[in-house]
Amino acid sequence: xxxxxxxxxxxxxxxEKIIRRLTHQILEKNLSLEEVCLIGIQRRGVFLAQRxxxxxxxxxxxKLPLGIIDITLYRDDLTVxxxxxxxxxxxxxxxxxxxxxILVDDVLFxxxxxxAALDEIMDFGRPRRIELVVLIDRGHRELPIRxxxxxxxxxxxxxxxxxxxxxxxxxxxEVVILEKV
Amino acid sequence: xxxxxxxxxxxxxxxSREEIELILNSAxxxxxxxxxxVKKVPALRGKxxxxxxxxxxxxxxxxxxxxxxxxxxxxVNFSSSGSSxxxxxxxxxxxxxxEAYSVDIFVIRHSFSGAALYLSQRxxxxxxxxxxxxxxxxxxxxxxxxxxKEKLGKLEGLKVAIIGDIFxxxxxxxxxxxxxxxxxxxxxxxxxxxxxxxxxxxxxKITYSLKEALEDAQVVIMLRIQKExxxxxxxxxxxxxxxxxxxxxxxxxxxxxxxxxxxxxxxNWDVEIASSLKxxxxxxxxxxxxNGLAVRMAVLYLLAEKRxxxxxx
Numbered sequence: 001x002x003x004x005x006x007x008x009x010x011x012x013x014x015x016e017k018i019i020r021r022l023t024h025q026i027l028e029k030n031l032s033l034e035e036v037c038l039i040g041i042q043r044r045g046v047f048l049a050q051r052x053x054x055x056x057x058x059x060x061x062x063k064l065p066l067g068i069i070d071i072t073l074y075r076d077d078l079t080v081x082x083x084x085x086x087x088x089x090x091x092x093x094x095x096x097x098x099x100x101x102i103l104v105d106d107v108l109f110x111x112x113x114x115x116a117a118l119d120e121i122m123d124f125g126r127p128r129r130i131e132l133v134v135l136i137d138r139g140h141r142e143l144p145i146r147x148x149x150x151x152x153x154x155x156x157x158x159x160x161x162x163x164x165x166x167x168x169x170x171x172x173x174e175v176v177i178l179e180k181v
Numbered sequence: 182x183x184x185x186x187x188x189x190x191x192x193x194x195x196x197s198r199e200e201i202e203l204i205l206n207s208a209x210x211x212x213x214x215x216x217x218x219v220k221k222v223p224a225l226r227g228k229x230x231x232x233x234x235x236x237x238x239x240x241x242x243x244x245x246x247x248x249x250x251x252x253x254x255x256x257v258n259f260s261s262s263g264s265s266x267x268x269x270x271x272x273x274x275x276x277x278x279x280e281a282y283s284v285d286i287f288v289i290r291h292s293f294s295g296a297a298l299y300l301s302q303r304x305x306x307x308x309x310x311x312x313x314x315x316x317x318x319x320x321x322x323x324x325x326x327x328x329x330k331e332k333l334g335k336l337e338g339l340k341v342a343i344i345g346d347i348f349x350x351x352x353x354x355x356x357x358x359x360x361x362x363x364x365x366x367x368x369x370x371x372x373x374x375x376x377x378x379x380x381x382x383x384x385x386k387i388t389y390s391l392k393e394a395l396e397d398a399q400v401v402i403m404l405r406i407q408k409e410x411x412x413x414x415x416x417x418x419x420x421x422x423x424x425x426x427x428x429x430x431x432x433x434x435x436x437x438x439x440x441x442x443x444x445x446x447x448x449n450w451d452v453e454i455a456s457s458l459k460x461x462x463x464x465x466x467x468x469x470x471x472n473g474l475a476v477r478m479a480v481l482y483l484l485a486e487k488r489x490x491x492x493x494x
Contacts (some may be wrong), residue, residue: 089208089209
């Protein structure tokens with residue numbers, strides 16, 4: 001079973017503007033950055049979080065703490081999926097108790113990844129608040145989860161996949177829709 | 182990155198280089214879990230893991246127990262002393278009785294070489310070999326390799342010297358298989374009486390000179406003198422052994438400065454290693470212990486879904 005590129009939804013320039021807009025939305029909601037931190041979900045959420053962090057530094061001259069989480073060990077489907085997925089790095093080097101956590105992921109779909117991320121974050125401490133920022137919301141939620149900041153809403157069919165490609169991993173910035181072949 | 186397909190972990194002889202890398206890479210992620218405030222992840226919640234130890238062990242058993250618990254699995258420790266083995270129950274019957282509790286993974290240690298394979302062929306559950314006789318102790322070699330990879334950044338093209346009671350050492354055999362898969366050259370060194378001839382057929386070089394073994398080595402693994410396994414006399418006196426094969430201030434000079442000194446533990450100070458070297462070597466030996474926990478978590482995680490799979494030989 002493979003995937004075929006169906007259409008390109010966002011180009012590099014549009015992506016850049018959306019990330020910039022999301023950053024401003026985050027800053028608007030969090031006027032004080034004193035207790036704010038960023039946590040990116042492996043893999044692409046991490047790079048997005050890094051870009052947001054960089055923009056916040058450019059705008060507010062404040063460098064926020066950045067954490068990385070891999071949610072593989074908290075997945076609800078480890079029994080169901082075939083091969084055991086690879087576990088990547090989790091690193092949160094700061095205390096999250098009482099902090100406002102800006103959780104960053106690329107695509108919001110069923111909501112299960114975010115559920116796993118929330119459980120994992122809670123094992124590290126008790127944040128004051130968690131705000132979710134996603135680049136793409138593609139619908140089809142299976143859990144009552146919603147994002148605070150959304151880059152773009154893209155209606156999709158279940159058989160499709162939305163993929164964010166980033167310079168850091170794929171060599172270019174774009175968002176595409178793939179369909180099963 | 183490949184996928185883990187095997188149902189059991191019986192030894193490193195049957196693992197490919199990619200499979201070993203998969204375990205070591207996963208272990209890196211698990212090392213972080215033990216640094217958290219809440220040292221637990223839910224990955225193996227609801228799984229049942231039994232430590233079936235027919236031979237005494239503190240380190241390995243505790244390590245596996247903690248690894249399973251930090252993955253949220255249910256663990257039961259079985260040790261042969263004070264069990265119905267005293268009533269004459271065979272190890273197979275023991276396993277079958279416990280298997281009735283729907284066991285996902287058996288972690289087995291036994292004094293007979295081949296015991297892990299034997300039991301793996303007679304159970305639906307997954308089997309991890311925690312040491313079978315003189316055959317293999319795969320998780321020990323994996324943690325040794327993990328330690329080396331972490332410190333030196335690579336496993337290829339190294340000279341690895343294993344010193345001591347090679348004859349009775351399953352750790353030596355597993356390390357020989359493991360390191361040779363990465364094209365490192367492994368030297369085994371010890372008294373002639375403790376290096377059987379058949380080691381000439383294994384991917385390692387034999388030397389009876391400690392100096393030759395240590396020169397240009399990046400990794401040295403000092404093995405424990407296994408008095409409890411020696412039936413009969415293998416060297417004329419412990420002092421003679423210490424004279425020729427103990428690591429001390431003098432012969433440490435043959436070793437490159439950045440060389441790693443590993444030991445599976447427990448260390449017999451002033452037998453395998455001079456106590457004057459405690460400061461130089463203790464830190465890494467202790468790190469081996471925490472690396473062992475991470476490696477065992479990785480192994481249990483990779484195996485845990487494989488219960489019930491058909492084993493295709």
